[in-house]
Amino acid sequence: MQVPAFIVDKSSEDQNVEIVRRPSEDKCAECPELRGNECRARMALSDYRPGQKGKVVQVCGNPDFRRRMMEMGFVKGTEVSVVKYAPLNDPMELVLMGYHVSLRKDQAADIIMNAPDKAA
Amino acid sequence: MPLTKQLETPRTTMKKLTVALAGNPNAGKTTLFNALTGARQHVGNWPGVTVEKKEGVLKYAGREIHVIDLPGTYSLTAYSLEEIIARNFIVESRPDVVVDVVDASNLERNLYLATQLLEMGAKLVIALNMIDVAQGRSINIDEKKLSELLGVAVIPTNGKKGVGIEELLRSAIEAAESGAGPDRQRSVNYGTEVEEELAKIEEALVPVAAIVNGLSRRWLAVKLLEGDSEIAKKIEAAPNLEGIFKQVDHSRKHLTDIFADSPEIILTDARYGFASGAVRRAVQLEATDRVHLSEAIDRMLTHRLVGPLILFLVIYLLYTFTFQGSEPFVSAFKAFFKWLGAQMSAALPEGLLKSLVVSGIIDGVGGVLGFTPLIAFMFFAIAVLEDTGYMARIAFMLDRVLRGFGLHGASMLALMVSGGIAGGCAVPGIMATRTLKEPKERLVTILVAPLMNCGAKMPVYALLIGAFFADKQARMMLLLTVISWVMALTAGKIIRSTVLKGPSAPFVLELPPYRTPTLRGLLIHTWERTWMYLKKAGTVILAVSIVLWATMTFPSLPKEKTQAYEEREQKLVADFLSNPSVAPVFKSETDIEEFEKVRAEVAAGKSDAVATQNPALLELIRSLGRSNATDAVAPASSGPAGSKSLAEVYAAFSRQKKAIEGEKLSAQLQNTVGGRIGTALETVFRPMGFDWRTNVALLGGFAAKEVVVATLGTAYSLGEVKSEAAESLTEKLQKEPGWNPLVAFTLILFVMLYNPCLTTLVVIKKESGKWRWTLFAMVYTTVLAYCVALVVHSVGSFFGLGVT
Numbered sequence: 001m002q003v004p005a006f007i008v009d010k011s012s013e014d015q016n017v018e019i020v021r022r023p024s025e026d027k028c029a030e031c032p033e034l035r036g037n038e039c040r041a042r043m044a045l046s047d048y049r050p051g052q053k054g055k056v057v058q059v060c061g062n063p064d065f066r067r068r069m070m071e072m073g074f075v076k077g078t079e080v081s082v083v084k085y086a087p088l089n090d091p092m093e094l095v096l097m098g099y100h101v102s103l104r105k106d107q108a109a110d111i112i113m114n115a116p117d118k119a120a
Numbered sequence: 121m122p123l124t125k126q127l128e129t130p131r132t133t134m135k136k137l138t139v140a141l142a143g144n145p146n147a148g149k150t151t152l153f154n155a156l157t158g159a160r161q162h163v164g165n166w167p168g169v170t171v172e173k174k175e176g177v178l179k180y181a182g183r184e185i186h187v188i189d190l191p192g193t194y195s196l197t198a199y200s201l202e203e204i205i206a207r208n209f210i211v212e213s214r215p216d217v218v219v220d221v222v223d224a225s226n227l228e229r230n231l232y233l234a235t236q237l238l239e240m241g242a243k244l245v246i247a248l249n250m251i252d253v254a255q256g257r258s259i260n261i262d263e264k265k266l267s268e269l270l271g272v273a274v275i276p277t278n279g280k281k282g283v284g285i286e287e288l289l290r291s292a293i294e295a296a297e298s299g300a301g302p303d304r305q306r307s308v309n310y311g312t313e314v315e316e317e318l319a320k321i322e323e324a325l326v327p328v329a330a331i332v333n334g335l336s337r338r339w340l341a342v343k344l345l346e347g348d349s350e351i352a353k354k355i356e357a358a359p360n361l362e363g364i365f366k367q368v369d370h371s372r373k374h375l376t377d378i379f380a381d382s383p384e385i386i387l388t389d390a391r392y393g394f395a396s397g398a399v400r401r402a403v404q405l406e407a408t409d410r411v412h413l414s415e416a417i418d419r420m421l422t423h424r425l426v427g428p429l430i431l432f433l434v435i436y437l438l439y440t441f442t443f444q445g446s447e448p449f450v451s452a453f454k455a456f457f458k459w460l461g462a463q464m465s466a467a468l469p470e471g472l473l474k475s476l477v478v479s480g481i482i483d484g485v486g487g488v489l490g491f492t493p494l495i496a497f498m499f500f501a502i503a504v505l506e507d508t509g510y511m512a513r514i515a516f517m518l519d520r521v522l523r524g525f526g527l528h529g530a531s532m533l534a535l536m537v538s539g540g541i542a543g544g545c546a547v548p549g550i551m552a553t554r555t556l557k558e559p560k561e562r563l564v565t566i567l568v569a570p571l572m573n574c575g576a577k578m579p580v581y582a583l584l585i586g587a588f589f590a591d592k593q594a595r596m597m598l599l600l601t602v603i604s605w606v607m608a609l610t611a612g613k614i615i616r617s618t619v620l621k622g623p624s625a626p627f628v629l630e631l632p633p634y635r636t637p638t639l640r641g642l643l644i645h646t647w648e649r650t651w652m653y654l655k656k657a658g659t660v661i662l663a664v665s666i667v668l669w670a671t672m673t674f675p676s677l678p679k680e681k682t683q684a685y686e687e688r689e690q691k692l693v694a695d696f697l698s699n700p701s702v703a704p705v706f707k708s709e710t711d712i713e714e715f716e717k718v719r720a721e722v723a724a725g726k727s728d729a730v731a732t733q734n735p736a737l738l739e740l741i742r743s744l745g746r747s748n749a750t751d752a753v754a755p756a757s758s759g760p761a762g763s764k765s766l767a768e769v770y771a772a773f774s775r776q777k778k779a780i781e782g783e784k785l786s787a788q789l790q791n792t793v794g795g796r797i798g799t800a801l802e803t804v805f806r807p808m809g810f811d812w813r814t815n816v817a818l819l820g821g822f823a824a825k826e827v828v829v830a831t832l833g834t835a836y837s838l839g840e841v842k843s844e845a846a847e848s849l850t851e852k853l854q855k856e857p858g859w860n861p862l863v864a865f866t867l868i869l870f871v872m873l874y875n876p877c878l879t880t881l882v883v884i885k886k887e888s889g890k891w892r893w894t895l896f897a898m899v900y901t902t903v904l905a906y907c908v909a910l911v912v913h914s915v916g917s918f919f920g921l922g923v924t
Binding site: 063064065066067068069070071072073075076078083084086087088089090091093097098099100101102103104107 | 194195197199223225226227228229232257259382384385388389392393415419422423424425427428512515516517519520521523529626627628629630631632633
């Protein structure tokens with residue numbers, strides 16, 4: 001379907017901003033798999049820009065949260081792409097396994113991803 | 121498409137089967153349930169909780185099939201109430217077969233639940249629902265392959281069109297009645313290390329088999345390994361409990377060491393591995409870059425700038441639809457109860473019974489039942505928002521704003537309906553919180569919703585603003601709207617950081633594709649929720665209406681006082697009759713009564729009744745009609761009446777008579793329990809300028825806030841005052857020395873905030889499930905109202921604002 005021109009999403013314009021945010025040291029400590037430097041080579045899902053796509057490496061945070069996220073499909077290797085951010089920049093809309101889900105950014109910050117494939 | 125026809129002839133006795141519908145939220149479970157059972161369904165709550173339980177019965181192939189709609193869940197861990205309910209039903213009630221409704225367009229995540237159902241050892245059939253949507257997205261599912269992989273029947277269905285329903289029923293019956301059942305079913309293999317540990321736990325569980333009869337031992341072992349506390353409780357009676365727990369502990373440690381992660385995470389991972397393996401082998405995805413229609417719509421509806429505008433438009437439309445659309449029906453309901461009251465009034469003899477039936481029961485219950493059309497319209501509108509998928513987008517867009525106040529994106533709708541724009545109603549608002557799945561956020565929303573400006577507060581505002589702020593009505597209403605939002609959000613923040621402290625549940629909001637709802641689904645939704653409201657409201661409100669009526673009626677005035685009023689009245693009548701201009705027309709008290717009756721008939725437009733009447737009386741009616749406009753304000757004549765016309769004399773007489781009656785009613789009210797409480801409360805409410813009359817009116821407002829106006833009328837000796845005709849009360853208040861704009865404003869704020877009305881309280885109890893929270897709502901709102909009123913009145917007095 002042709003989308004009317006006036007609603008083209010402008011939020012994708014500032015995509016080239018370099019991502020500086022990394023999951024904090026604390027969060028890495030919670031992840032048994034990602035202690036230390038390896039973690040810092042990754043990127044939090046909350047730092048993805050709209051249109052970016054990548055794979056889940058690990059879900060951090062408390063056990064209930066990790067479990068819940070995994071049950072929703074955020075398991076290692078799942079491809080997740082960011083569709084958009086809400087009008088006030090939070091929460092964010094994601095697509096994984098063919099369905100759309102919305103997470104708050106502070107939760108997405110606990111989902112560690114590899115570097116995004118590409119900017120759409 | 122209800123299934124009434126039977127494919128086989130019924131056997132001698134009808135076989136009974138229980139089918140449980142499990143599935144993810146948004147998988148079309150409810151639509152499929154409706155397609156299966158049609159209108160023959162019963163909606164209630166699961167015992168002890170406020171999660172909806174739906175049951176339906178259908179007859180098929182000589183069986184009576186009971187279908188139970190389990191709550192929609194993503195998983196069956198003990199994560200939420202819904203999950204525990206669904207799991208316990210499968211484990212404890214042992215349905216003959218579980219139908220897992222799977223969204224074909226979202227197979228992988230949906231199969232995750234299936235892996236757990238397989239593990240539980242339930243006889244499973246998979247309904248591959250919304251197969252049309254999947255095909256539309258070029259997702260080709262080989263259901264035979266999938267069936268082979270899982271070891272269960274997989275039936276493509278389309279609940280909306282009724283496709284595959286019969287085949288599903290046939291497979292369900294077959295699965296239920298085949299002895300072998302679960303043995304053929306496959307379940308997740310967790311890999312050597314985990315399986316070894318599971319085997320050890322299973323072995324330890326052998327002696328438990330008697331306790332948890334029929335429960336799959338493997339499932340128990342898996343749950344124990346996952347550290348599920350609910351399950352640990354179930355085997356408390358096991359003889360070798362200690363041995364089991366020791367083994368579980370050991371296994372958990374062992375696996376944590378090997379995998380450097382907790383067993384529940386490993387198992388979750390493995391289940392997804394199984395699900396995605398099945399999907400890889402059974403599903404062919406044709407690559408398309410086409411933007412789905414749903415995504416295109418979403419791009420506009422949740423757009424940064426256009427999205428919020430559309431949202432406001434939608435809320436505005438919802439409002440108009442709910443309140444204006446239901447208006448004629450609400451009026452009809454109210455008219456009916458008014459008519460009923462009038463009928464009963466006429467049929468019953470004067471006295472307590474009449475007062476109880478008319479003022480207590482009909483006014484009380486009628487006031488509540490009068491809401492029914494409004495509720496039904498609101499539920500319909502909400503069903504549309506839910507079934508189309510827009511509700512989730514509202515939550516998505518507004519979550520950031522409301523989160524700051526301890527609320528949830530979906531709280532917005534409840535607050536708007538409750539009176540976010542002045543004139544809503546907290547009853548449908550609180551019921552609308554059902555769309556909120558996070559328990560804490562939902563409870564906070566329920567607790568703050570009554571602070572919004574509902575329609576019942578409007579008559580009070582109208583009266584007081586009209587009396588003291590007549591020149592700035594619009595500005596006052598805007599101010600009151602802002603104040604109620606500030607109060608509700610602040611209260612939310614405070615409650616969330618004190619009474620309901622603690623981290624919020626993870627915000628996981630699925631954004632389902634936009635769908636066209638079916639009218640049938642919408643109507644079923646609307647009807648079942650409305651019916652539940654009616655059932656609850658009917659009983660509790662009847663009881664409380666009677667209690668409130670009694671407090672405002674008993675004890676009646678002591679005899680001597682009643683006599684004193686009667687004597688004054690008799691003297692007035694005697695004086696009137698002895699007046700020279702009256703004597704020729706009115707000879708006794710009966711004549712006066714007759715005349716009043718005729719006058720009422722003329723006023724009601726029944727002119728034919730008048731034709732036979734005395735011409736002198738007719739003339740009197742006409743002149744009284746002319747002087748009507750000045751009647752109310754004309755000062756009571758006290759001089760000799762001889763020089764005046766009959767009309768003037770009669771007008772003065774009738775005014776004085778009303779005044780005496782009003783005084784009597786007022787004295788009566790002050791003497792009742794309610795009046796005494798009002799008087800006793802004077803010390804408490806003096807600091808904000810309320811006297812006993814205001815206090816007793818506020819007490820009356822417990823039933824419904826509009827009652828405040830009526831009770832104020834009685835207390836200010838005006839007799840019965842209808843809230844819509846409060847003009848004379850306005851003047852009275854303006855003249856009363858105790859009143860000034862500051863007191864009026866203080867009272868407005870108090871009415872806005874204090875104790876939610878009776879119906880709202882009943883709904884709070886119903887939706888929160890606890891009297892504790894109902895009581896909390898009463899106390900905190902009243903304390904808040906008192907504090908705000910006190911501060912406003914004190915500050916206002918100090919600066920001399922609004923004190924004339």
